[in-house]
Amino acid sequence: MMKTMKIKAVLCSALMLASMGVNAKQVELDKVAVIVDQGVVLESEIQELVASVKKNALTSGQELPSDNALRTQATERLILTNLQMQMAERMGIQISDPQLEQTIANIARQEGVTLDTMREKLAEEGVSYDSYREEVRRELITGEVRRANVRRRIYITPQEIDSLVKLIEQQGQQQAEYHLGHILVGFPAEPSPEDVDATRSRAEKVLELLNNGSDFAKIAIASSSGAKALDGGDMGWMNINAMPTLFAEAVQGKKQNDLIGPIRSGAGFHILKIMDLRGVQTVEITEVNARHILIKPSVILSEEKAEKMLNDFRTQVLAGEADFAALAKEHSADPGSALKGGELGWADPEIYVPEFRDTLNVLAKDEISQPFRTVHGWHLAQLLDKRTGDATDKVQQDKAYQLLFNRKFAEETDNWLREMRDEAYIEVLE
Known part of the structure; x- marks a missing residue:
């Protein structure tokens, strides 16, 4: 008191x-x-x-x-x-002027204007640029405080993610439509085990021809016992809920031009081709494997010296006088990657801050970037490799996790703020 x-x-x-x-x-x-x-x-x-x-x-x-x-x-x-x-202030969270200016530049770029235009718009609205800067700084700082304190209160179980993924898939399947091609290699009446084996063998030969590039419609007209044989096996567009259960189960997770089968039913062996699809999310993602050296400016190390330090490292590596991994182990301020010679491992470049992501996207394999600045400090990056793959399942899991995280983060932020206020001394003066 x-x-x-x-x-x-x-x-x-x-x-x-x-x-x-x-x-x-x-x-x-x-x-x-x-x-x-x-x-x-x-x-x-x-x-x-x-x-x-x-x-x-x-x-x-x-x-x-x-x-x-x-x-x-x-x-x-x-x-x-x-x-x-x-x-x-107690946690030592600060936003430096270079970080702040970079954030404001990003805001201007997202709004499709230059910094000068942004200043003019603020002036027209009666807001001084200095006041705006400090408001952005406060938002960045309070955002960091919330993330640091609320994130550790959130726990998401694998079961929660799986349940939400299934729900998302079910909702997507209700909208999914497939343009199917169908070939039926039919059984004779009252087939014997030998007849079943012979029919399976013919179906496998048909599938082999298709995999080797034979025309699906031509094979369907010549070999199919299905009702749409004369139409080249074209079953048209079908909602997943409208097609036979046997087909609906088989097409899930498949992509355009995939061949499916042989699938056995009471009528014979079916071969399906997904001619086209719509309402289905299929995602291919390009992942990058990169390494970097991070130098953080400080009271002792100026922005200019940090940048020059990385320029010197780059010159030494390109001249064969130094090893990138060894420099990262000795100098990098990123403890997670420094021990691994700066290597970050395979990742979607979208997980990185915009400046780091954009730099990796323009590098060729094994190329070393010029030094560049992010909110974390000065970086020297090298792209080790790229790869492209189907990331549909991963995207669905990431989407489910993010939806759960956002919901819980909002709930826990409210709880945390309420608890912090309840524990504080607040006196409103008359």
């Missing part, structure tokens, strides 16, 4: 003294509206946030509650932001 009284007394005295003119007439410039643990929310901050909300509502034609209700909501948001910024 003594600490709180000191904060209140010092802040109020300082503000009052700063507002005294030559004739000692007091003019209130600002005042403390809320004491939040070791920090404060100023009246000017509340008024600025309320004014901003009103301006946005006017632009979008949105109705707002009473001024009292609006002030209460604005005050609550500023209390939570203040608590998160205090926690960031």
Whole structure:
């Protein structure tokens, strides 16, 4: 309590003294509206946030509650932001000016404008660029604080992922349509075991011809006992729920031009070809295997020296005077990859920050990049290899995981913020 009284007394005295003119007439410039643990929310901050909300509502034609209700909501948001910024300070989370400028440049690029155009638009809206920068910095810092504290509260079981994947697949299957080609190598009436074996052998020969490039329609007309034989075996477009169960099970997970069979039924052996499909998500992904050296600028190591350091490494490696892996082990600030000579392993490049992803996408195999900057620091990257494969199952699992994570993250963020506020000392001043 003594600490709180000191904060209140010092802040109020300082503000009052700063507002005294030559004739000692007091003019209130600002005042403390809320004491939040070791920090404060100023009246000017509340008024600025309320004014901003009103301006946005006017632009979008949105109705707002009473001024009292609006002030209460604005005050609550500023209390939570203040608590998160205090926690960031305790955790040592900071956003450097280069990181901030890079983030703002990315925002401008996503909006399809230049930085100069962005500055002009902000000025037209009555927002100073410096204020905007600091707001972005706060958002980045509070985002890092939330991720650091909420992520460890989230646990997703493999069973949850599998259940959601099945649900997604079922929903997708209801929309899926297949253009099927069908050849039936039929049994004679009342087939004997020998007849079954002979029919299977003919079906396998048909499949072999098709795999070797024979025309499906021509083979169907010549060999099929199916109702659509004269149509080249063309069964047309069929919803997965409308086709025979035997076929529906067989086509799941298959791609365009895949041949399926022979599948036995009471009529004989069936061979299917997926001529086309729609409403089915099939994903091919290009993965990269890369390695890098990360140098983090600091009070001791400037941005310029970090970049020069990597330029020197690049020159040495290209000249055969140094080994990339050895340099990574000795100098890289990425502990996860440094022990492996900087190698990151096979991964979808989309998992990396935009600058790292874009650099890898333009490198040729074994090529070493120029030094480049990301939010993590300065990098020197080398593309070791690329590969392309069917990632449909992985994408479905990743999608399910992300949906579950996002839902739980939102729930746990609310819980965490509520707990943090309940544990804090909050005093709203009259």
